[in-house]
Amino acid sequence: MENIPRRRGESRRAGLALAGSLGVLLAAMSLPVIAAGVTADMISKDATSTSDVLTVGMGQSGQRYSPLTTINADTVGDLVPAWTFSFGDEKQRGQESQPLVYNGKIFITGSYSRIWALDVKTGQKLWAYEHRLPDGIMPCCDVVNRGAALFDDLVIFSTLDAHLVALNQDTGKVVWNEKLDDYKAGYSNTAAPLIVKNMIVTGVSGGEFGVVGRVDARDAKTGKIIWTRPTVEGHMGTLNGKDNGITGKTNASWEGDQYKSGGAATWLGCTYGVDVDLIYCGTGNPSPWNSHTRPGDNLYSASTLALKADTGKIAWSYQTTPHDSWDFDGVNEFIPFDYIKNGKTVKAGAKADRNGFFYVLDRTNGKLLGVSPFVSKQTWASGVDMKTGRPIETANRPGDPGKEEKGSSVFAAPSFLGGKNWMPMAYNQGTGLFYVPSNEWGMDIWNEPITYKKGAAFLGAGFTIRPLYEDHIGVLRAMDPATGKIVWEYNNGAPLWGGVMTTAGNLVFTGTPEGFLKAFDAKTGKELWKFQTGSGVVGQPITWEQDGEQFVAVASGWGGAVPLWGGEVAKKVKDITQGGMLWVFKLHRTQAAAK
Amino acid sequence: MKRYSAVCASLLMLGFALPALPADEQGEPVLDQLDQARERGGLEVAVYRDFPPYSYQDQGRYTGVDVDLAGALARQLGLTLRLRPISAGDDTDDDLRNNIWKGHYLGGGVADLMLHVGMDPEYVKRQDKAELIAPYFHEAVSIAYRPGRYRNMTTPLSLVGTKVGVELGSISDYYMSGAYGGRLRTSAERLPTATAAVQAFANDEVDAVMAPRGELQGLLKQLGGPAIETRSTELQGLYRTAWDVGIAIKAGNPKLKAALLAALSQLQQSGELQKIFAQYGIDYVAPEMAAPIRP
Numbered sequence: 001m002e003n004i005p006r007r008r009g010e011s012r013r014a015g016l017a018l019a020g021s022l023g024v025l026l027a028a029m030s031l032p033v034i035a036a037g038v039t040a041d042m043i044s045k046d047a048t049s050t051s052d053v054l055t056v057g058m059g060q061s062g063q064r065y066s067p068l069t070t071i072n073a074d075t076v077g078d079l080v081p082a083w084t085f086s087f088g089d090e091k092q093r094g095q096e097s098q099p100l101v102y103n104g105k106i107f108i109t110g111s112y113s114r115i116w117a118l119d120v121k122t123g124q125k126l127w128a129y130e131h132r133l134p135d136g137i138m139p140c141c142d143v144v145n146r147g148a149a150l151f152d153d154l155v156i157f158s159t160l161d162a163h164l165v166a167l168n169q170d171t172g173k174v175v176w177n178e179k180l181d182d183y184k185a186g187y188s189n190t191a192a193p194l195i196v197k198n199m200i201v202t203g204v205s206g207g208e209f210g211v212v213g214r215v216d217a218r219d220a221k222t223g224k225i226i227w228t229r230p231t232v233e234g235h236m237g238t239l240n241g242k243d244n245g246i247t248g249k250t251n252a253s254w255e256g257d258q259y260k261s262g263g264a265a266t267w268l269g270c271t272y273g274v275d276v277d278l279i280y281c282g283t284g285n286p287s288p289w290n291s292h293t294r295p296g297d298n299l300y301s302a303s304t305l306a307l308k309a310d311t312g313k314i315a316w317s318y319q320t321t322p323h324d325s326w327d328f329d330g331v332n333e334f335i336p337f338d339y340i341k342n343g344k345t346v347k348a349g350a351k352a353d354r355n356g357f358f359y360v361l362d363r364t365n366g367k368l369l370g371v372s373p374f375v376s377k378q379t380w381a382s383g384v385d386m387k388t389g390r391p392i393e394t395a396n397r398p399g400d401p402g403k404e405e406k407g408s409s410v411f412a413a414p415s416f417l418g419g420k421n422w423m424p425m426a427y428n429q430g431t432g433l434f435y436v437p438s439n440e441w442g443m444d445i446w447n448e449p450i451t452y453k454k455g456a457a458f459l460g461a462g463f464t465i466r467p468l469y470e471d472h473i474g475v476l477r478a479m480d481p482a483t484g485k486i487v488w489e490y491n492n493g494a495p496l497w498g499g500v501m502t503t504a505g506n507l508v509f510t511g512t513p514e515g516f517l518k519a520f521d522a523k524t525g526k527e528l529w530k531f532q533t534g535s536g537v538v539g540q541p542i543t544w545e546q547d548g549e550q551f552v553a554v555a556s557g558w559g560g561a562v563p564l565w566g567g568e569v570a571k572k573v574k575d576i577t578q579g580g581m582l583w584v585f586k587l588h589r590t591q592a593a594a595k
Numbered sequence: 596m597k598r599y600s601a602v603c604a605s606l607l608m609l610g611f612a613l614p615a616l617p618a619d620e621q622g623e624p625v626l627d628q629l630d631q632a633r634e635r636g637g638l639e640v641a642v643y644r645d646f647p648p649y650s651y652q653d654q655g656r657y658t659g660v661d662v663d664l665a666g667a668l669a670r671q672l673g674l675t676l677r678l679r680p681i682s683a684g685d686d687t688d689d690d691l692r693n694n695i696w697k698g699h700y701l702g703g704g705v706a707d708l709m710l711h712v713g714m715d716p717e718y719v720k721r722q723d724k725a726e727l728i729a730p731y732f733h734e735a736v737s738i739a740y741r742p743g744r745y746r747n748m749t750t751p752l753s754l755v756g757t758k759v760g761v762e763l764g765s766i767s768d769y770y771m772s773g774a775y776g777g778r779l780r781t782s783a784e785r786l787p788t789a790t791a792a793v794q795a796f797a798n799d800e801v802d803a804v805m806a807p808r809g810e811l812q813g814l815l816k817q818l819g820g821p822a823i824e825t826r827s828t829e830l831q832g833l834y835r836t837a838w839d840v841g842i843a844i845k846a847g848n849p850k851l852k853a854a855l856l857a858a859l860s861q862l863q864q865s866g867e868l869q870k871i872f873a874q875y876g877i878d879y880v881a882p883e884m885a886a887p888i889r890p
């Protein structure tokens with residue numbers, strides 16, 4: 001059984017009230033220390049250190065789990081705002097960021113490639129940096145940013161024009177600025193970078209033709225490239241400026257020169273398993289969209305790749321949607337975790353894929369350990385073969401536009417926005433459950449033989465997203481990774497689009513487009529607390545402890561890909577107003593208790 | 596409101612019947628896009644960025660067939676030209692939304708008109724927020740090849756086993772990838788742009804190049820490629836390989852539409868339009884669709 005968290009929180013507060021000398025001692029300890037900077041060791045312990053949040057994902061594995069218990073299922077009702085900060089400007093749109101907390105500062109990125117440093121106690125703005133974006137950037141899916149990375153005295157984030165910018169944590173001045181790729185060729189970047197040892201690891205985003213996915217590792221202090229690993233077979237990787245072997249085997253799963261523009265963008269970044277020294281990165285769909293013109297599995301699109309941290313060599317790969325035809329990107333986070341089976345600890349990792357399946361793999365070798373749907377409807381596959389790890393397809397592939405005029409419309413679920421999209425799930429070490437933000441929608445797909453691109457005829461496809469149910473699209477689900485069973489679910493009217501966070505206080509936090517940050521009982525799914533932030537919440541909540549109090553923070557500001565798509569879904573979200581705020585919460589204390 | 600009253604008054608004085616002006620959501624009448632352009636004193640025309648020979652940068656200046664046409668249209672309307680080079684979206688629906696009727700969510704508003712919009716009748720019918728008017732040219736996917744490399748070119752299957760340069764993701768790429776059950780798939784050399792495909796051909800790195808005829812002719816001239824036999828062919832299969840291109844405006848702007856149709860008709864009759872195409876090495880082919888009857 002888990003600790004009874006209430007007692008810990010209460011005894012701490014009682015201790016403060018009783019012993020004045022102890023209070024003084026604590027106050028002295030909380031005085032600003034001259035920090036030596038964020039080290040690789042601190043990064044690797046971020047998941048258990050409670051006084052800071054150094055990484056997006058609250059640890060390199062991305063579990064988004066905090067051992068803190070002061071705010072718990074019994075006390076969460078007392079959660080109230082401590083302070084707020086407005087991002088300002090006329091620039092609003094989606095705020096999908098996660099704050100970082102270190103050395104008395106809170107760092108938060110915002111839409112349009114902006115970042116702020118605030119005093120963590122007061123919310124006072126310390127500095128702001130607004131990346132100068134060129135004309136002609138074409139971000140596919142809103143102008144979001146998903147958070148920064150900390151290393152040494154730097155705070156580093158990626159920009160919509162595909163740069164990686166490192167700023168001094170104290171001054172906000174640019175220390176280095178590296179081009180990840182050419183925005184004019186359709187590249188962009190919105191994911192949070194990952195720190196592994198002394199390296200900063202990034203992927204690439206870009207929806208245009210010709211983009212080839214890649215993972216880059218740079219020296220985090222200088223931004224200089226150490227290794228790069230393309231995610232499409234046939235492309236050469238590098239290490240320290242030298243060739244480091246081709247990805248896969250050229251033309252093993254692609255015909256002709258199609259691999260040269262194969263897609264598989266790594267737009268959601270990576271996680272890291274410190275015990276196996278592997279970096280896990282998901283890849284997007286293959287290109288072009290029409291699967292009939294690119295026979296083969298199209299490796300390593302729609303896959304999870306495990307890369308050796310020091311060399312960028314592929315240790316193993318697992319393709320969730322071979323020869324994708326539905327835009328089921330395989331970019332979703334692969335979260336390392338352990339579970340006990342037959343008395344033995346299993347080194348596993350889990351991923352809730354766009355395609356609607358929840359996969360549990362052996363994180364050392366990529367072997368499939370378990371798989372089950374995490375959405376109520378999947379039309380494209382009836383299951384996954386446990387022996388081969390391949391989906392069992394149901395002949396739900398859209399027709400070949402080269403063979404049929406207009407073509408019949410195919411209904412497929414999940415929709416191309418996925419059973420789960422970018423929004424990260426969380427894993428609770430106490431309950432042993434994953435908390436998956438999912439959406440219940442399908443799509444009509446039909447061939448559009450007459451459309452145009454840049455003035456020339458073009459074979460397009462038409463898509464319309466359709467909710468599966470009248471009263472809800474979003475569902476927050478608790479999944480047991482050992483059994484694949486859904487333990488509880490919570491329905492939400494609008495699609496869920498924000499990250500999830502869970503704590504040893506038996507709590508699960510997530511935001512809703514309707515504007516609420518909500519807390520649920522981690523074991524039962526009962527809604528325990530909610531707060532209206534004034535705009536849709538698509539950010540990633542965090543928690544930390546300072547001066548003996550536990551805090552929760554989340555960015556609010558509606559946007560992301562959902563409002564950009566029309567149809568039935570747009571109706572559900574059309575009245576949500578935009579915003580751009582950071583909200584920080586703590587437990588309410590009466591004046592009497594404070595004295 | 597004041598501005599609208601003034602317009603009404605002048606129309607009444609001239610004895611015209613008051614046209615039913617469209618109104619925005621608040622019921623406030625919206626000026627025709629042409630009147631808005633006149634107030635601004637300039638005609639804003641969207642053309643594709645990096646799209647030779649139609650609209651491209653040459654030594655820091657925008658030039659090309661569409662740029663010259665935009666200038667000529669503005670002149671006919673008595674307005675100065677404001678060029679808006681645009682990045683192509685995933686398809687033309689995106690471009691129309693971002694540049695003609697709604698504006699991109701990054702900001703910047705809309706242009707008065709956009710050039711080089713595909714005008715298949717079914718496509719024109721499908722647009723409800725943009726109006727596709729005034730076809731001005733006819734494109735057809737074509738092949739340029741070195742005659743010595745092929746015995747004959749009676750069927751595209753003659754391309755099997757040779758190298759054919761195509762622009763990545765273009766209709767030519769799709770044709771090579773999908774037609775004849777994929778038998779041409781491995782013959783395609785996919786290059787990032789049509790310019791790169793024609794350059795590869797000029798460098799003798801590929802045996803043939805496939806692209807819309809206007810692009811092919813214009814780029815061959817621009818790159819000073821060898822005198823090469825260019826064969827125009829209506830490729831077979833269900834792929835759309837020939838189409839008219841025309842002008843798009845925001846729906847519900849009858850004055851702008853009438854003015855543009857009149858201006859284009861003038862350019863066609865005077866031969867100026869044909870001359871613009873000839874200047875860039877393109878044989879002018881008249882659109883197959885008749886221009887819509889004037890409102």
